[in-house]
Structure formats: C-alpha cells, structure tokens
Amino acid sequence: KRPIIIDTDPGIDDAVALAIALFSKELEIKLITTVSGNVSLPKVTKNALRLLHFFHKKVPVAAGAAEPLMRPSVDASEIHGESGLDGFDFPEPDESLLLPENAVCAMRRVLLESGEPVTLMPIAPLTNVALLLKVFPEVKQHIREIVLMGGSTGRGNLTVMGEFNIAADPEAAKIVFASGLPITVAPLDVGLQARILPAESEQLRQMGGVGLMAYSLFCKYRSGSLASGLCMFDSCAAAYLLAPQLFTTHAARVEIETGSMLTAGCSVMDFAAKTPNAIICTQVDAEAFHCWFVEQMRGCELC
Numbered sequence: 432k433r434p435i436i437i438d439t440d441p442g443i444d445d446a447v448a449l450a451i452a453l454f455s456k457e458l459e460i461k462l463i464t465t466v467s468g469n470v471s472l473p474k475v476t477k478n479a480l481r482l483l484h485f486f487h488k489k490v491p492v493a494a495g496a497a498e499p500l501m502r503p504s505v506d507a508s509e510i511h512g513e514s515g516l517d518g519f520d521f522p523e524p525d526e527s528l529l530l531p532e533n534a535v536c537a538m539r540r541v542l543l544e545s546g547e548p549v550t551l552m553p554i555a556p557l558t559n560v561a562l563l564l565k566v567f568p569e570v571k572q573h574i575r576e577i578v579l580m581g582g583s584t585g586r587g588n589l590t591v592m593g594e595f596n597i598a599a600d601p602e603a604a605k606i607v608f609a610s611g612l613p614i615t616v617a618p619l620d621v622g623l624q625a626r627i628l629p630a631e632s633e634q635l636r637q638m639g640g641v642g643l644m645a646y647s648l649f650c651k652y653r654s655g656s657l658a659s660g661l662c663m664f665d666s667c668a669a670a671y672l673l674a675p676q677l678f679t680t681h682a683a684r685v686e687i688e689t690g691s692m693l694t695a696g697c698s699v700m701d702f703a704a705k706t707p708n709a710i711i712c713t714q715v716d717a718e719a720f721h722c723w724f725v726e727q728m729r730g731c732e733l734c
C-alpha cells in the first residue's frame with residue numbers, strides 16, 4: 432500500500448475525496464491534517480473527526496494552521512454551509528483520534544518514521560505544507576511527491592484569477608511550488624470537467640451508507656445546485672493517485688502571483704517553459720470519471 436498524508440479542510444468535496452482515499456485498497460492513510468480553508472480550523476478539524484467516526488476509520492488527525500501565512504482567512508461557507516459539512520446528520524467527532532501535536536510536527540514525525548517515502552495529498556490551502564517545508568526542510572527527502580488540488584490554467588473561482596486553495600494563501604503556494612519536490616496538480620480545469628450529474632447523484636442516494644452521505648451533502652453543496660452538476664475538485668487528486676489513466680497531463684512551470692492586489696493567488700502555468708516544476712492534469716475523461724467515482728463510492732462499505 433502506498434503511504435500518504437492528506438491535508439484537508441472538509442468541506443463537502445473533501446469529504447468524498449477522504450472517503451475514496453480511506454476506503455481504497457491501494458492507499459494507506461498515515462495521517463490527516465487540517466487547515467483553515469473552507470471554514471475555520473476548529474470546524475474543519477471537527478468535520479474530519481466526524482467523518483472518521485462515521486466511516487469507522489481509525490486514522491490520526493492533527494490540526495494545523497488557523498490562518499494563512501500573511502493574509503486574513505477567507506472562507507467558502509456559502510458553498511459548503513456554515514458547518515462546512517451541512518446536509519447530513521453525522522455522529523459526534525471521534526476525539527480519541529485527535530493528536531496533541533500540531534499538524535506540521537505530526538507530518539514531520541510521520542515522514543521521518545516511515546520506512547518509505549510518503550505522498551502528500553493537499554486538498555486545501557497550502558499553509559501547513561509550506562510551514563512544514565520551511566521549518567523542517569530535512570523532510571523533503573522523505574516525500575515521494577505532492578499531488579494537490581489547486582490552481583487553474585485560466586480563471587479562478589475565489590477571485591477572477593485565483594482558485595480557492597491557492598488564492599486563500601498565495602505565499603504558502605509560492606513556497607510549495609518553489610520547493611523542488613515532484614508536484615502533480617489537479618487544477619480547477621479538471622474539477623470543472625469532473626461533474627457529478629443528477630443521474631450519478633441518484634445512484635449515490637440509492638447506495639445508502641457513504642453514498643447516501645455524499646448525496647445528502649450534495650443537496651446542500653453550492654446551495655442546492657444538484658441539477659446542474661457538482662464539481663468533484665478534491666476527488667480529482669485522489670483519482671490521479673488511484674486511476675491516473677483518467678487524466679491527460681502536461682509539464683509546466685507554475686509561478687504564483689503574490690504581488691498584485693488584483694491577481695494575487697493566480698497560478699501562472701507556462702506549458703512552454705524549459706524548466707517545468709510540476710505536472711498539470713489538463714483534462715479528465717469525464718465519462719470514465721463518472722463510472723470510476725460511482726464505483727469508488729460503492730466500494731466505501733461501512734462495517
């Protein structure tokens with residue numbers, strides 16, 4: 432099994448990405464770290480612990496940064512609801528899984544203790560990952576690669592040019608893309624193509640269990656726009672790890688704009704650059720993704 436650490440801000444699309452990763456036979460989730468993003472740090476941490484209780488999974492959780500490196504927090508509660516996971520009646524958080532360590536220290540420990548290099552899957556603002564790489568640069572040799580959801584080849588969703596995970600903490604993203612580590616990006620572009628349509632949502636509802644959880648959350652996601660299809664942004668990072676054949680990829684140089692007031696958080700992706708620093712998923716086979724996604728959700732059997 433491939434060891435991974437997931438850095439997340441659940442978040443409705445985070446919740447389904449976590450389900451897919453936690454129930455997969457190929458991944459061993461060593462640690463879940465939380466970061467301020469879709470909603471505040473206490474809320475996303477509580478959500479991670481509620482999800483684990485519901486899934487009956489015992490994975491340690493460590494809470495990380497409560498704010499971006501240099502800017503005030505932004506949130507996406509109008510998309511995910513006040514709690515971050517509105518729409519489903521979860522059990523109480525499994526507090527026994529919450530580590531006393533900060534996320535950055537926990538990531539360092541897990542990386543150094545692992546017998547093999549660990550993959551990082553950040554699906555949230557990159558504050559924790561940037562802090563890890565700056566405070567403990569010695570961990571770099573223990574990181575196999577970073578597969579993240581974030582950025583865009585074009586326009587943004589938080590601001591005109593900024594995708595949420597990058598634009599919420601542009602300075603952190605800049606540090607991560609300058610790290611020299613192997614990085615694969617599932618940007619906004621593929622998330623927009625990986626849309627779950629009403630037919631798939633109905634299949635989820637009929638599954639019961641984790642499928643019904645996803646359906647119930649989807650009914651509240653983006654204030655109930657189920658009919659027009661919902662973008663599975665964060666699941667694209669999990670999909671790349673589990674089924675990379677679904678994606679078309681291209682190497683690019685990614686630079687993060689931090690200076691400009693209007694375009695801070697823009698991920699400038701240069702596909703002609705001679706010194707690429709990332710692999711970008713530019714397209715996903717939408718039909719194949721639908722089937723894969725529904726199958727993965729069917730595989731999330733609560734026991």
Ligand code: BDR
Nearest residue numbers: 442444507554595596664
């Ligand atoms: C990203 O922003 C968040 O709202 C989602 O959870 C996802 O990680 C999409 O831009």
Ligand code: CA
Nearest residue numbers: 442445554555
């Ligand atoms: Ca997220």
